[in-house]
Amino acid sequence: TQLLEQSPQFLSIQEGENLTVYCNSSSVFSSLQWYRQEPGEGPVLLVTVVTGGEVKKLKRLTFQFGDARKDSSLHITAAQPGDTGLYLCAGAEGGSNYKLTFGKGTLLTVNP
């Protein structure tokens, strides 16, 4: 069973600060997805990365897939209260194994 470890588990910062959260595994993934889940709602897809070393930007969010496709990071610049939520990474082994393995998430709180 593939495991995805996310760190930190909890992060509380002030508005305007930068932050990075991590998603690590000892397994190789063919693709990795990042979701944000707000309290009382379902996860919403932010990005999918598929190529080792790939970097994708979504406004103030920068996602990177590790060269070996075992890890990923999410960097947020100038965090805002609206960024508050649970950030989940989910990896797919690929090929005939299409299922997503989710990490436990990083719970981010951005204080005004």
Place this chain on the structure above:
Amino acid sequence: DAMVIQNPRYQVTQFGKPVTLSCSQTLNHNVMYWYQQKSSQAPKLLFHYYDKDFNNEADTPDNFQSRRPNTSFCFLDIRSPGLGDAAMYLCATSRHRAGNQPQHFGDGTRLSIL
């Protein structure tokens, strides 16, 4: 407009009393998934339908069943809920069954057991 709709948003049932959670989608996606998410834990896949083909996860308890009467609807039946089944239940869809396919989630049903 919501594309994956789960009802009810909150469900309270008694220990051992059967309960059904529902999910509908307007995306016409082939795949529908049911996940269980407990506090501070990762969503755990229970089973999924690829079209009419039902796929159960090996560690999903027999207590959990599912039905997909048509493309749009999928139900989660818990035959005899125990206290350990209290959780958020998430329904998701994807167009195809591939790891790089985005999954579209509903807002979940939070199940409480008395």
